[in-house]
Amino acid sequence: MRRRLLAPAAAVLAAAAAWPGTAAAAPRPMRAGVWTTPAELRALPERGPAWTALKRVADEPIGTPHLNGKNSSADTHTLAAALVYARTADPGYATKVRTALMAVIGSERGGRTLALARGLQAYVIAADLVDLHRLDPAADQAFRTWLAAVRTERLRPADTPTLIATHEIRPNNWGTHAGASRMAADVYLGDTTDLARAAKVFKGWLGDRAAYHGFKYGPRSWQADPTRPVAINPPGAVLHGHPVDGALPDDLRRGCGFQFPPCPTGYPWEAMQGAVVQAEILHRQGYDAYDWGHQALLRATRFLLALDRRYPTGGWGISGDDTWIPWLLNARYHTHLPTTSPTQPGKGIGFTDWTLGPTGRRVTGSTAGTPTPTTTPPPSGSPASDPGRSSSPSATLPGELGIGALVLAAALTAVLARRRGQRHARP
Template identity: 50%
Template sequence: MKTKNEITFKAQLIGLLMIFCLLAILVVIDQNQSQNQAQAAASFRFISWADTKSDTDILSALSDQAVTLNPAFTIYEGDLEDSGFTSSGMAKWKEAMDGQLTGASSPNGMFDIVFPVRGNHDGSNTSGWQAYFEFSDTANRVGATNYTNMPGQEDLTYSFEYGNSIFIGVDGPGDANKITSAQINWIDGQLSDAESRGLVHAFIYFHGPIYCVDGHCSCSERVCSLDSSVESLITMLNKHTIISATFHGHEHTYAYTYVDETRVPAESAFEGVTHPWHQFVTGDAGAGPKSCTSARVDFCMAKHGFVTVDVSGPDVTVSFYEMGNNNPLKVVSYSQGGGPGPTPTPRPTSTSKPTPTSTKPPDTTFIDVPRTHWAYDYIESLYQGGYVAGCSAETPMYCPENGMTRAEGSVFVERGIWGVGYMPQQCSSQIFTDVPILEWFCKWATGLWNDGYTTGCGTNPLIFCPLKEHTRAEATVFFMRIRRGPSYLPPEPGDIPYADVDRSIWYAKWVVAAHSEGIVQGCEDPSNQGDDRFRPEETLTRAEAACMMDKVKSGPGPTPTPPHPTVTPGPTVPPPTPSPGGGIWISREEVAALPMSGAAWDNVKSEADSSAGVPDLSNQDQRNNVTVMAKALVFARTGDEKYRAEVRQQLEIAIGTEAGGRTLAFGRELVAYIIAADLIDLPNYDPTFDNNKFRPWLREALTEELDGRTLQSTHEDRPNNWGTHAGASRAAIAVYLGDQAELERTAQVFKGWLGDRSTYAGFTYGSLSWQCDPSKPVGINPKGCTRDGHSIDGVQPDDQRRGGDFTWPPPKENYVWEALQGALAQAVILYNAGYDVWNWEDQALLRAVQWLHMQADYPASGDDTWQPHIVNYYYGTNFPAPIPSSPGKNVGWTDWTHGAR
């Protein structure tokens, strides 16, 4: 039998063993916590977004995209759903946050790492919110520390720490003035404590921005709802140098604003902003998008998306992502304590983050500027000349689409002044209050000041605004002064070539001067080229700056396209074959044989009986032209003189109305009037008007300059819808005037556009991504061409690019059908004049339509439905061709003229 002492000893031994086990467990737990905290202390990434409301499918798709970037956690600034925080609404939002509505059925885990705050659409159900969320658990999951709730505001207003940063989520369901004095006092205490413990960054997030960026919240000239509560909030923020950035939703857009004393100046007893901060509005995870007020932002992205925030020591990099694109559209970088800084490429913090390959294509310097990039030659020219470097030391990147900050621009200008490789002296004194001596750009900004090229961006105090992005208008000042000297002032402008540059605004004379010297033409993304806008208030991209700089320096890069391209004539187009029927579009004899019954006849007759209105050939969308064509067709069929008289009247009114417009409008509109004149036999009907007014107008129309172009130059320069429409009107003019030389030239250019570069190759192309052979670009890709296993035989590359660079399945790009409107009209006119256009380049026009149907799955619709009737008639095909069909922008009624013959 065991003695009492033995039993006691064993019990004590067991107790000691249990204590040791418990201690071991605690050590493991402590080690795990230490590992989490160590992980948090290193560089980290989080994501910010807001405002899904009812668009949960958008959030789900964004979540599946965001999770691939491997964030440590995410913050969400309100308006989770639109029903006022209901159980069913939140169940849907949770599924969307986990990517279950658009991707895999299993959750991707994003809901488990989200820290949201309420927005105005999340209702007043605070108890429901508090019962639903438990953010202390979320903090534990992600490895955050020191999670704390504001007393009485559990899971509504709270803070936690991650790495070297404190995050403060504030319950302010609406504009910034919803934040109470009690909340402001609590935030003040949290910030003071964080500063005392040596934390580096404070990130504060709540629903409505302090500084509004559009009209969604009530704004004064300074900040949203600038009442005493907002003034108190700003005054409190001014006290704390730890403030790094604020994040907001409410305004359904993505925007960045550097909020300083120029944005919110002092007023009466209010001190304004004395400690600037970075404000990010990230409010379109489904509910938008809305545009921004340009004066209130340094960048705006009106797209569905999110931002990533990479923190590494004092450095912060914020990248703006749009839905479906894993390359950021914008990167904002700064260093805490150093003020605004340059804009480098984002630093990856995870191997799972998509990053560009560091392998350069052959003969390229930068991996993000391939030879097909529109600014490739300009950027390469400046790099080889020593004027520019890249945006990243880690990989050879130029970041061509990034906005150019004033700090970066100062390097451009100084090297433009002093030459290749110039390096100014280090700063010995501080000129601008926002350019500290130790900042990398101090020597460049100070150099601009000393050389007389800048007076800063604000006075009292003198500031330079180094992080503020250059506008395109500001760029014209710098580049004109590089060319002409620091004291240059341009004369007051004469004719202004841009519709969005008002004569009364300060930069009008600079823009006109830069245009007159060929500095700015073509220096923008091809998707923006070809219209009458300069976009003076938009951010100057690094690619655009390279283009302008290269032109200023007259380097080896591209030169401005002359308004009338000079092209070495190629081989003559094969001699015409006998005309198949006469008439510019269709002969009067052929029209006389057409039926006067059925849906197609009713369609054209109804149009002919309607009022044409007043012609305006400067309006590219006016329908008057095809109405006049309908009247002429009905006259040719019925012989009713009232239609003929109406057409004659319309022709006279139309003369000269192209003034002030562009060749795009003139090319679209004019051809139908010429066809109408031919159908009513104007030379015999009114020979005086025809000889004295109409024909001289047509002769002048070939070379009349509209917005720097003519019909001839547009046809010979633009390998897209601009050029094809101009070519159709040019062909009609040549036939009507009997100008054989003009007709030969028109046919030569058209054959070159179809792909015969030996005949003509003088076009200026945009992105070459859709070209079969980028070194030999054409208007329609050749027969049998493939890329990545996909057929691009028949693609019209210069219009297909408007849907983006090559991708599969191909975008359904409407500009392609628009280009075919001009091309098919041109083909009918040239064929009736005796050219075998339908067989040129392996039946290029047929292949173009086949690609749209068989590869892009994109048949004609709307005002393109007249085109299949033409293709079916001349090629004997049976593409879908509705009756009645709609007329196009240039011609129409082919369901009657060509549909049943």
């Protein structure tokens, strides 16, 4: 029992020791639009196969919104209704979205963080597009209160029990979806502190270990350098004579260990779903995230497409609920990746063939630079336990033990001493 008490306490102390004592800078207002804005959407056509497919989904029943199962389509149906409302201003769609947003609150209880991670992003974007604050201020307050708390709500599994912990620990599809939903929530809430921290985590995921390296990796046979694992292998990487530049090691290993041809698995493309959402949300807030890791997202896409050309029966191409991804990457990188329309919605996002199609908006692939965070730079080492509340600092600087850490240490020591005498003590 004592060992079980001391382990989490040690983790908390290690995290606390890394928190800086520097004061936060004045907050910078968020830029408009978590994903897009009604003004941008009003410039798009109400015709063509992409619009027809979007409106068909928007007109279908949403179903029962929930975030405790991984196969719900209510999230993307809600998003579709919000997109159509933003274009048409038809109040029926806004009512439909509001009802779904109120129904989804609390539906994550008893579920896994993956289900929350996949679906939350769509509901947040939908709330933003219908301007829930103006539509129904009381509903918006309820949604915001829940949204702020759900980022650190304890779910399953025990090793990554919260949305933020999943983002900072899991270097695969779990973590990328968690990061997408975390960032969407941060922008909606105006939490520049946690967004800056999340951006550092994503930069580390893209290969910048100096920005962040607190992920827990599985077997490392696909890693170009197993001693310095990354989520996307670096430029020019080669393993046993095979090019692995852009490979996603922690998702490929879920098919099998290193071999060519690789064992078929859909996890790399699912990881890309969450990753490109993170990049787009950050891009809209002024971060040059698409350029991070030597354009790691583009390199990863090209690696998978090269596998598809080399092994056409392996299922490595863009298909199914991944078909919305290349529309986004083409818009940001000015590339000509293969596309289809209409697309199929992904786990939490879709309809980019309408929002970013030939008549959609085309914004440059990167910005002049990364905006100044509202606090000192976010973590460079292991993730903090239960991070992410907007009132907390967003950085971790190993070796700095401030007054707050000492106070926490004393408090934990007292708690442990008290619990040693309790028969059923459990942290």
